[in-house]
Amino acid sequence: MxxxxxxxxxxxxxxxxxxxxxxxxxxxxxxxxxxxxxxxxxxxxxxxxxxxxxxxxxxxxxxxxxxxxxxxxxxxxxxxxxxxxxxxxxxxxxxxxxxxxxxxxxxxxxxxxxxxxGIFPNAVTCTTLIGGFCRIGEVGVAQKLFDEMTECGAMPNSLTCSVLICGIFRQRDIENIR
Known part of the structure; x- marks a missing residue:
């Protein structure tokens, strides 16, 4: 044994x-x-x-x-x-x-x-994911998702932009903003 x-x-x-x-x-x-x-x-x-x-x-x-x-x-x-x-x-x-x-x-x-x-990607689902990625420090992944939103037919709105900007500021990495 x-x-x-x-x-x-x-x-x-x-x-x-x-x-x-x-x-x-x-x-x-x-x-x-x-x-x-x-x-x-x-x-x-x-x-x-x-x-x-x-x-x-x-x-x-x-x-x-x-x-x-x-x-x-x-x-x-x-x-x-x-x-x-x-x-x-x-x-x-x-x-x-x-x-x-x-x-x-x-x-x-x-x-x-x-x-x-039966849920398809939209601004709400993408914004939620972007917010989650930002909270765990994965701002790069959040930015990539933001860039891919329009490809899947989801247009970013002002809240989406705000969530991503807050994530970038929270990480204090303003030089790497795309």
Whole structure:
């Protein structure tokens, strides 16, 4: 039980080569009885195996079980898993407070949520995103979104401009205004 490398490889092999994620889950549960704590590689192998089998709902549930058991994968793995789970086209199931998606995954998540609700980009949705990016210090991303607004048919209004200008001033980076 002490040879972590062996068990990590065994779980990964079961999920990828044998395509037997159920056996990998049984093995992991057996190992946990003896004190084995899953790491990001184990969690990733299981989630990828379930997604490869098109068992997205089960993958979501399994990930939530890992989190509830205090087995939270590292940030990079979380973003990979969120991206993989978004392939299921069920964005609401990926919302979980312990997960902070990358900007790319945020974009995919927002796109899927908007499609589910029938919302299309407009000045309000873009201004909200620009404000959010400015609050977290991503003024460059906010400026890029501002530039892309007209391409998607959303015209910036005075509030949009004000939000972006406030973000630029808050960052005190006036020399880099485009």
């Amino acid at each position: 002490n040879n972590r490398t062996y068990w990590t490889r065994k779980i990964h092999f079961l999920c990828t080569k044998d395509h037997n994620v159920d056996e990998a889950l049984r093995l992991l549960n057996h190992l946990r009885v003896y004190g084995y704590k899953p790491d990001s590689l184990n969690i990733s192998s299981i989630i990828h195996g379930l997604c490869n089998s098109r068992r997205f709902a089960e993958a979501h549930n399994q990930l939530l079980l890992f989190i509830a058991s205090d087995f939270v994968p590292d940030e990079r793995t979380r973003n990979v898993l969120i991206a993989r789970l978004l392939d299921s086209k069920t964005p609401l199931t990926t919302l979980h407070p312990e997960f902070v998606p990358s900007l790319i995954n945020y974009g995919r998540l927002i796109d899927q949520l908007c499609l589910v609700e």
